[in-house]
Structures are given as structure tokens and as C-alpha cells.
Amino acid sequence: ETLDKGLEKSSSSFLNKLSKAIVGKSKVDDEVLDDLEEILIASDVGVDTTLKIVERIEKRVAQDKYFGTDELNKILREEITTLLIESEKGGNIDSVDSLPKPYVIMVVGVNGVGKTTTIGKLAAQFKKEGKSVVLGAGDTFRAAAIDQLQIWADRVGVTLIRQNMGSDPASVAYDTVQSAVKQNADVVIIDTAGRLHNKVNLMNELSKIKRVMQKIKPDLPNEVLLVLDGSTGQNAFEQAKQFTKATEVTALAITKLDGTAKGGVVIGISDQFQIPVKYIGVGEGIDDLQMFDKVEFVDSFFK
Ligand code: GDP
Secondary structure, X not given: OHHHHHHHHHHHHHHHHHHHHHOOOOEOOHHHHHHHHHHHHHOOOOHHHHHHHHHHHHHHHHHOOOOEHHHHHHHHHHHHHHHOOEOOOOOOOOOHHHOOOOEEEEEEOOOOOOHHXXXXXXXXXXXXXXXXXXXXXXXXXXXXXXXXXXXXHHHHOOEEEOOOOOOOHXXXXXXXXXHHHHHOOOEEEEEOOOOOOOHHHHHHHHHHHHHXXXXXXXXXXXXXXXXXXXXXXXHHHHHHHHHHHHOOOOEEEEEOHHHXXXXXXXXXXXXXXXXXXXXXXXXXXXXXXXXXXXXXXXXXXXX
């Protein structure tokens, strides 16, 4: 229900445009395919993934000479669903039980994309499932980042491990994991700084955080969650490119899908970077974070 509400803008807009493109037509011809290409690109699917989708549709049109515009919807749905990657690695809010304790999530992403909010929402959901959560204020570059996270920690009722602004993020991460191990906590969520302007620094900082955690347990972090703002189109693609170069990203959280008519970024980024989409943000509220379900997503996109 929330998903439908949250994604209303993207879905109506995509389908409206598609309906307009095929009105009065019985066959999927070159003109319809050109329109489809334009609509997908305008929905932030990205050029490469758009061309991939259009090519697949083209092939199916060529194979089946009775393929009409009334079937385009269904076939397009199938192709997009095939491209989307869901998270199967576990560590989900409802299945973290089966995992080694603590399950450590390192959260990366540029400032302003909704990193803090996503951490707060995640902590709330894990807690709702009866899990104990420890947060780590690893963005020590901005005092505001630590304070914002403290507000969320208080609101959700979880511990935040923090040091002074300017301290070593790796040291905060170490303290956080150590504290979680001591408390036998279920989940650790560590924030990191979101400055992209210095790529070498970013890479070094993230590697150091990982290295230091690995002194406690060699397989940490269990998850590197990249948060992207779904309403920023090309910027989100660029950030995904930079962060996947800087560290091994294992899952995506795509935020602000309630505020955009272009949910296609989810499709393009998942396909381009072959990283599963794990969460989507559909509002500013504490409950406005959902596990990504590709069938549900595509349904709402086409509704
Ligand atoms: P950070 O700098 O990446 O930590 O970003 P914040 O978590 O502080 O979020 C920046 C702004 O985006 C805040 O006003 C949040 O309320 C808002 N925000 C975060 N996620 C969502 C979302 O899914 N939908 C909407 N509409 N706003 C969001």
C-alpha cells in the first residue's frame, strides 16, 4: 500500500507516456520503439539499459509477427523484471537471525542522499523485529552528521557510539563493533563520510575502516550498503560509479522515490552495476523504508 502511494508519481507518469505512444497503433513498429526509448531515457533508466531493453523488445517483435501494442506492456514488464536484481544475500530485516552476530552494515554515500535517515529507519525496523542495534558515527567530518545520527538513535532507542568531530572514522568503527560484540548485539550500522571530491581519500578511508573492523572479525563488514538519491538521475549513476571504484558495494538503498517521476533509476543502476537493490526509501518517516521486491516494484511502475 505504502509502495503504491510512494511510487505513484513514477508509475503514472511512465504509463501515461507509454499509453500516449501507442494510442491508435496496433503494432509495435519502429516509431513505437523510438518512443519507448525516449520514455525510458526520460524516466532515468539510463542509456545503456534503455538500449538493452529496446533491443530485447525488438527481438521479440521480430520473432512474433502477431506481437501488438496491447502486449507491449506485458513484455516490457517481463524484460524489466529480468534485469532487476533483488538481494538474496540475506541480512534482511526479517532474516538476520540466521546470521553471525553481530551483522555489520557499513553505509556509504554522498551527503544529502538520505544516508542518516536510512540508517535511522533501518535501526527502527531491526529493533521492531526484536533485534538489538548499535550505531556508529563514522562520519566524523561533519559535527552535524554526528548530531543528526544521535537524534535518530535517541528516537529509535538504540546506542550510538561516537567520538569527537575530526577523530579517526576507523577508530569509531572499531569501538562500535567492539561494543556490539561485548553487548552481544545483533546488528551494527556504521555511517561513513560522504565526500566524493577526493577519491583517493575516500578509498583510503573506507579501506581503513574495513581493515580495522577485520581485526575484530576477518569477514567484516557483512554488508556495504550504498545509499543513492533516486530523484537525482544521472548524479546517482555517477555516484554509483565512484563508490563501486572506491570499495566493494554489496547492496543498494535508493531513496526519495516518493519525490520523483523517474523511478527508472532503480532499473538502470541495478543493471549497470549488477548490484542488488535491497531497500527503497519512499518518504521521510520512520516507516518509509521498504525491502525491495522487484515484482512489486515493476507492478507499481506499470499501474
Ligand atoms: P544524509 O546527508 O545523506 O545523511 O541525508 P539525510 O538523511 O539527512 O537526508 C536528507 C534529507 O532527505 C532529509 O530532509 C530527509 O528527511 C530526506 N529524505 C531521506 N530519505 C527520504 C525519502 O525516502 N523520501 C523523502 N521524500 N525524503 C527523504
